[in-house]
Amino acid sequence: MNDATGMPASAVVLGGDSELAAAVLAKLAKRRLERVVLAGRNEQGLARRCSELSALGVGQVNAVHFDATDHQRHDALASEIASELGDIDLVVMATGALERRGIDELTSAEVAQSIDTNFTGPAAALLGFARVLRSQGHGTLVVFSSLAAVRVRRANFVYGSAKAGLDGFCQGLQDELEHAKSGVRLMIVRPGFVHTKMTTGMRPQPLATEADVVADAVVRGLETGAGAVVVPAALGPLSVLMRLVPRPLWRRLPS
């Protein structure tokens, strides 16, 4: 049960090895979090995150296999995790992989794979969990979108368009959940450049931030009941501006 300050007692992370999600859970562990399922592909990574959470005092921590692109498994997985956790207060969707290669470096199969990892797979899984939460009558979905979703850029248009798809899917799902009196809320998180494993070796963008800052913003968003948060906050006005830049100028922006 999420409490009146928006804090969950149980959580499942899809993409359980994610640094951003781990930073969020570390903060929630100091509040009410006591039962966690981490779902992902990297067994060693999950095991490490599990022991980190146990060390933070989370009483019940388990890892399960989850592959965002294995669509057939999603619905069964959602109900399996629901029965394991009792009920699910919080779902964090943190799968995804950055793809910066362009037109000459990607095969068609790789494009499809990237879009599946960043959009189709997460969207399909989200809907499975949204149904479980709706039948519970309560719960929160937190979805990591990206600043890249606000407007697709030349430099990473495959990744950006997939995240834009996921972002749009979530906005529609938010409205549907509200309309259906589901008792379920969804929060979209749009981080800018974050120093993580995913961005190692890349040239940091302006206003680059840390996982810990993103986690603070997510926890704050849970408290305030925000529908979407942009991190760092200074990128909020920029994300509005990004939508307004004329195309001829937008396409000339340095990558």
Next chain:
Amino acid sequence: MSLKPPPHRERVLASGFGRASASAATTAAVSSPDHLDELIALAATTSGRALARGLGRAYGDAAQCAGGLLLDCRPLDQILEMDPARGVVRVQAGCSLRALLREIVPAGWFLPVTPGTAEVTIGGAIAADVHGKNHHRDGTFSAFVDALVLHTPTGRRNLTATDSPEQFFATVAGMGLTGVISQATVRLAPITTSKMVVETRRGADLEATMEMLERADASHHYSVAWVDGVARGRSLGRSVITLGEHAGVEDLAPPQRTRPLVPARSRSLPVPPLLPRLITAPLISAFNEAYFRRAPRRAKREVLDYPPYFYPLDALSDWNRLYGRRGFLQYQYVVPDERADVVRLVFERLIAAGQHPSLVVLKRFGPAGAAPLSFPRPGWTVAIDLAAGTENLAETLDRLDELVAAANGRVYFAKDGRLRPELVAAMYPELGRWQTTRNELDPEGLFVSDLARRLKLVAWEP
């Protein structure tokens, strides 16, 4: 024009009065005690969880039942029997205090105990074992309940404090978790007029306020202090204290003496929905300054109708909307007399954390009742309204819980939306005894609330 009958069952998003958290459930209007039994049987075979809901005045998630069946008891609103000579009334549980007062006041009777709003049901008043401004004298509401009818999955039971004390006192303050109350027999208090003699005075600071309230224990039937929660330094805890008595005929102006038991009609102004948060820090400071200044420096005596004395906030219906869509919390705690120092500490910590309590009420409690989960115990109680979702609020209240628990105090389930479950057993040492009785009354665990699940008052399996 044809009126469509209301749907039998309907999905609703239910929240507490604070509107800080909501969950979805199916709701069904209970049309009769037999219908109630049918609905309980239905819930047992479908979602497997149910909960009575009245007027939704609990601030947190006490009347929410996510994914279950909410039994809307408001249609059970009949006054079944009234003995005007003895002042005993048998009333259905969905009847509101307001509706009951409308009938009993002209007959020369009053509620023996009333909370700060008349918009609660009899069932809710018993389930939360509510208290009023006279707790130091008279105890809680349940002290005046002679009998009640409880519907459980295993049938109906007539409960009294003498014949079935364990079950009666597990249901009193049991937050609806032992079953559904369909009716109660309540002993009323005699009055000769519908007016109150109210003495209003300022308390310059917390020390003065507490001293005056302590003295009022012996001198006055009703006592309470409104405290300026944002005043700091030497003014910390400054207050407006109101001490009340039921007026006698001799207290009334001569024209009123002919019909002493007819209260003036009370009107209530509606607050529109979908407002942004209007109760902000500058507004609270300005209001508190004005409210304190308006109160007389020296004690002033006046005769008031009972509604403005007992239910000032009922004059603004849906005033909870003034906090905007994020809602608000009320933190109500009690600490024993020997730890009266906690009262000051709590104010200081809230101020240090940058919080702006919007409405603060301080009063004294007398002896505790017999119900294991009843909130009042002798000492000081403070109720503090706070806008939800503000920075540091969650952590600040967590620290206050620890302070209160360490002082052998407790917080009030009817107000709570965010207590740390680990502290419940320390705050309510008789929880285990209550759970045993509860499990006898509801062995399948049909009755459950979001509050009960969050605080682990009951074992929970979906």
